[in-house]
Amino acid sequence: MKRNRKAKILATLGPSSSSPKLIEELFIAGCDVFRLNFSHGSIETHRSNIKTIRQIEKKYNHATCILADLQGPKLRVGNFANKEEKLVKGDLFQLDLKNELGSKSRVNFPHPNIYENLTPNTILLINDGRIRLQIIEQKKDSLKTEVLNDGVISDNKGVNIPDIILPIDSLTTKDKSDLMKALEMEVDWVALSFVQQLEDIKNIKQIVKNKALIMAKIEKPSAVKNVDEIINAADGIMIARGDLGVEMPPERVPIVQKNIIKRCRSFGKPVVVATQMLESMITNLVPSRAEASDVANAIYDGTDAVMLSGESAIGNFPIESVTTMNKIIEYVEADKNNFDLEFETQELNHKIDNTDAITNAAYSIAKNAGAKAIITFSVSGKTTMRMAKERAPVQIIGLSPNIRTARKMQILWGVNSCFSPDSENATEMVNIACSVAKDKKLVSADDNVVITAGVPFGNAGSTNLLRIAKIIANKNLT
Template sequence: MMETMRRTKIVTTLGPASQNLVAELVEAGASVVRINCSHMTTEEVGAAVRSARAQSETVSILVDIQGPKLRLIDGIDATGDEVVLWQSGHGPGPNVGFDPHAIGVKSGERILVNDGRIELSALEVAPHMVRARVVRGGTAQGRRGVNLPDTEVKVEMYSAKDRADIAAAVEAGVDWIALSFVQRAEDVLEARRMVPEGVRILSKIERPQALAVLDEICEASDAVMAARGDLGVEIPFARLPVAQRTIAMAALRAGVVSVCATEMLESMITGSRPTRAEVSDVTNAVRDGFDCVMLSAETAIGHDPIGTVKAMAAILTEADLVDRIRSPFADTHPDSAAVAAATVALAARLKTKTILAVTFTGHNAELLAACRAPSQIIAATADRRVATRLMARYGVTPVMAPRPHSTDDAIELAVQSAKRAGLVSDGELIVVCLSRTSPRSDTDTIYVYRA
């Protein structure tokens, strides 16, 4: 019953510590499992999706493709006044895995290495190299990340491996594809052309260039993530909480899913309980209006993935009781949100604890979630893929139910499914929304129903 009381969802990253524990993670409170392609072959990506689905038919599966991550090839010693970075194979080193000139680095722009611990400023850029002044020195080993916060990076958004990973994930039955280092809406539209209609797209906001066009990216996406790791390197760290809230608000306006990620319970990689600062961080993410919070290394390599998910669920259960930002979605989309907003208002007036969305595609449940219904939203659908996609939605609990053409029969079957799941009690007053025209039409009818 905790999942029905808790509206904010948990995304857990699978890894060596948890890849065979999907059912246990779901039981502990996870709604979505994330598969990170960065350290996997394409064959392993497809196998990981199939394994996760075999372990849980209800969990939502997200595959996070690597994208154009810039890295050192070998170590760097930036303890002097200047350093020259060379594209691998074109100079003595230190070598990087990209051509600084070709991707658009310009004189005066910053080059950050190893999560910003080393800061360089470009002095001279030529084919295959950049000479830079050392602003904040240090050393770093190979394979460390390189960030270019001032540069609109001109690089192919999707490598051959990224495209193959997407295809393998789709074939294996993935629900969500996460895109790394999105800079513009066209990056999202390009990925959209690679997946069928039923697969959802999440855009990770990791660059200042993405923040500048956030509304356009939200419009093109089904979800956005405040990916605070790289974003916290590319913008001043003191500005990160404001950027986090900006991302959440843009998602609320657009009615898309939002995810807050990176180091949320980092101490639990090795510890048995979160720090007070981590508890406050998670609570603030809920207060900002995020649909989901994400666990990364905590569940991928941590010593107790199940305990970590339980700790996150406990924090969210309390955090969901606090006041949060009111969703502006109904005001920014008065036509498309009209029925959903009226359903939410009616449920609030009647003080009903449940809204039942009888849905074929999941769309009316998504609209109710975007309106931030104070009641639990039960989405009754005949399509298992719709049910798993909806697991990422704020406040939505999917149940499987047939969808006959008759409205009365559809409601009765949906209510019976909700009762069997322990979500609705006999005699409970609920608000129901569905299409009276046909199962596939937009929602046009609201009922007050005694279960």
């Protein structure tokens, strides 16, 4: 299915959008990647949704991408005898390991492995930063704190600790179980929550073993500090602005977002901007003007994709949310005066390999010779990913004889990813490329296309061939 835009849309499935009818409507409205949030919903619900998505893929002959988002090690306080308590600025409040219901003066904080790392003056943020506590005395089994502002604390509220790298595994026992089930269901991407450092990516990659691509969620200041090595190790990045906006001042988040997008562009890795993009559409039919500008600015910055969370998962208007996001992207990309991603591709001057040389040449030919599309043959998807980095002015048609590769590449900027037969020689390659492009109505008669592939055919990582072909009605090439 041809989209009239290059940036992609991720939509989260949930109670508002888990029926086969609604999932198909989300796809038609513009959803390119379906996100399964393993913080919510049962495994059987996720399994059923995946089955529906694969049926839609077959019905529309369109490789469709699925991302499994793991919950991660979220820190939480325990329960209160009165369900909630009002804390007053200046009060003393204790977090401890006592397995007792909380009161106005204390609450259970069942994370014994981090107590010794929390020194006096460390700031604890409760309930998305609505309550701030400062540690004044630390013991192995308790933390005495001073309340820094008035607020209400209640059962199971989250705790953020922005100032330190915590000695906790980025994969909880639940995450490991969910991960195994997600891989069994053949998801295409796995998003790892609360990444802090390079080792978190290395650990999950050892478990996944190339069965899916790994997306690192940047939502802690420690991850921002280590962002280059995290980008380099991961297959993609998600800027998860919810927790990130709790753990650092909100005025810093837009700058961090722009910098991470720029770094991902430099590394040639896909980047997704997420959280509260059209938040008001959970209950309203139209977004706020600020939300529309938020989505637009992410597109102007060159993000590969933007994501809907609660808007599509629990909102009253899931289809309308996708439609609205689709329209915003189309309008931005049609803005010839301001939408220009070309200059950033010149940032890195480093030694290039054959794939870099071929994709650079394909970009130049497409731009200067009036080609309507660049068609990449790629077994592994690496050439298609490298081509997406160029932000070519024409659409990229990514062909792969591996359906799992075709699905994974659907998240990339400007790429219409297609499953195709493999070729044995250059003539067959051009025939297949032109046939697929015509059959999917991605090009028209008399259009020129640029085609890249590797010789010998069918081998991953060997892109070294470039051809130009002309589309002729009822034929494959000139």
